[in-house]
Amino acid sequence: MTVNYKETAIEIKGITKTFGEVIANNNIYFTVKRGEILALLGENGSGKTTLMNMLSGIYKPDKGSIFVNGKEIIIHSPEDSKRFGIGMVHQHFKLIDIFSAADNIWIGVKEKKYALKEKLKSISVSEKNKLEAFFVKGGKVVAEFGKYFIAKIPSLFLTRSRYKRIKEVSAKYGFEINPKKKVYDMAVSEKQTVEIVKVLYYGADILVLDEPTAVLTVQEIRKLFEVMRKMREKGCAIVIITHKLNEVLEISDRVTILRKGECVGTVNTKDTSVSELTELMVGRKIELSIEHPECEKGEALLSVNNLTVINSEKVKALDGVSFNINEGEIVGIAGVSGSGQRELCEAVAGLQKIEKGEIQYRNENITGKTPRQIIDLGISMSFIPEDRLGMGLAASYDLVDNMMLKSYRKAKGIFVDRKSAAKLASSVVKRLDVVTPNIYTPVRKLSGGNVQKVLLGREIDGNPHLIITAYPVRGLDINSSYTIYNVLNEQKKNGVGVLFIGEDLDVMLELCDRIIVLCHGRITGGVNAKEANKEELGYLMTNDLTEDKGGKANDGQH
């Protein structure tokens, strides 16, 4: 099949979508052609996902029209969108944990209709005798029905052939998946592969990828991009949503930028630059390099010795981890997600049972202490967990009540002190530029970046000496990310030690003083951020030092 590379796959004309009073998309125009990769760029809450969800049939537009292959269509449901060849890989994977890869795909597979009617019509009889002809025809009709039911039986049941068929299709596109593997056993990248194979299996030739790289490692991203290029050659139209500008420049052909629900322009990738894109996205020029203040390293704040943790699945999540953090430095922890970062944070914060080893904070041994005991010792440590709304904030509480979660014990008497919490909330809103209707809005209604700012604001208010933060900029746009980096740097200047668990290696190399790499719960290396490069880190992240059991690799302190 020859592909006309300039054929338009999708054209969106004047789409508007509102949620209550919030205008998510306002009069958006946007086209994707076959054989091209279009990047959709925009800050948090600029309406990228909303726009794509209208293509995938999850939302219905209030106004405007969508054209696929030049024909106007109305998408009522995800099923419609599937029929028009649109496949969306959602940011939060829509997979069923306890199903195998094959079953996840099989849910939506439609068998070809068996053409019973046509076959019945085509029955012809040659016999002249009427009675004979009647019986012969009758026999043939019965035979056709019989064939129909026999053909129907395998399509009713789940047969083993589904594993083979899925394997074949994924191999065709150069994916490797194990169709029998359960989703809960998969790494994030495997889950993503299943999602992509799923939409391809349904016959999608217009692909929408919503922040596909957010959870992948450098190597995995490279692999994904290879696949995307291969699909572009096959004539697919691909839309990729991402925050990372270097990726946009690397993979896309054109970039469409959204700002506050409106389309601010489309540029050809080869004619643009990071600074132009940022300006379009944010609406003003911003400084792109992360500040890296040099601070006097103070005394050791936290030292972790030979820490071993066994997690709830009875697996050694951390195995003999040792490192320390000094005052006035930012220590980064890099690693493929699930290498024990979560357990490390929780162990230090007093939320994880410790199997072996000890944790020292200044001269205090805090091994096995509860969070409250740790606070009562006069240690101020701020824990900003990975799961912001799950562990950090109470989603349905407003800003004021969330501020109080940390301070309610200080108030005297049996009543809560809402006044000072309200004061704190307003100061956080002002200082960190939190976008919220007012301080009495439930935090679940705020966008991801603003939720993170609220949490960070609350934590630094207590003048901590140690901040533990995991993925503080996950899913945040450039503007919010830089606000967070600035806050962390400010704290560092004040002599605070920061443990920064991150995923974007570029950022970590710029922000952190030292980077420790975790792999399968062991420290595989520690580097001085100024001297290291991405490749080196990437190698350490995937290199399991199976022989060197002690995890004796240095932690980057010279």
Next chain:
Amino acid sequence: MNTIINFLFSAIKFGTPLMLGTTGEIVTEKSGSLNLGIEGMMAMGAIIGYIVAARANDLFLGILCAFLFAAFGALIFAFLTVTLQANQNVTGLALTIFGVGLYKFIGQSLMVSGKYPAMKTALSNMIAEKPLPLLGDIPYVGKLLFSHSIFVYLAVLICVMFWIYLKYTKTGLKVRSLGENPAAADASGVNVNFMKYIHIIMGGGICGIGGLYLALVVNAGGWNDYWINGFGWISIALVIFASWSPMKAIFGSIIFGMFKALQIRSGDLAHEFPKVLGWLQSIPADFYQMLPFVVTALVLIISSMRKKKEGAQPAWCGVNYYREDR
């Protein structure tokens, strides 16, 4: 030996309504809805099914009506929770109160006005516990397994059918996906609301047949206002005990049927084996009545400690799904 056979026979007899109730609830929960209205739907199916069966003197018409009327109760639940997004727990409890109330109201008012239909011989012959030809002649086993009311075989058949349906068919896969993650099912093009409606209604209907069994076989058609008497609630707990598998529900039901059987057979057992089981007689009857509920509580505690990912409650069971939810 005969005493033991009789005891186990009774266990199967009392286990049958649980089998139907549990399978009905499993179908409902697998499709993502937690319907606490089993007791009510059983009651609705029981009273209407009984009246139709007794009036028309036809068992199968009775079963059909029990199914349809209980399914009507489930339809109310489906409309409220799927279309109107009402809270499933509250709706289910309301359905129980409504169904049991309706059953008492219809039965009592028929009784008072003297129009309560008695069971005729033709009907009681149809549901009688009699040995099957050939199979029923096998010693012991014939009496234990093949001398039941026709209802018992129907119940087992329904369990097995739904077990195959949920586990081995494509539509079954879609149903399970609804319970685990309706957003994923929706994105894959499954018609979520339609499928939920169908399975809530089907599950409810099956419970109704269980109710009719209680009316016809256990209570032999005699009116009292405690036909259902907690069987619906035990069914809901049995779903957990059976870890959402209709096949395991068959065995779970029979085990729970034993507690019920102890109520009437404990005396016989004590007589037959005075040395080993003599103590059974000294336990007051009220204790046996309490037993299934105590075991239910224990089952809930034990099963909550289960760690395996398969055979656990469907992740989205009891949570309403709305596509445009942000």
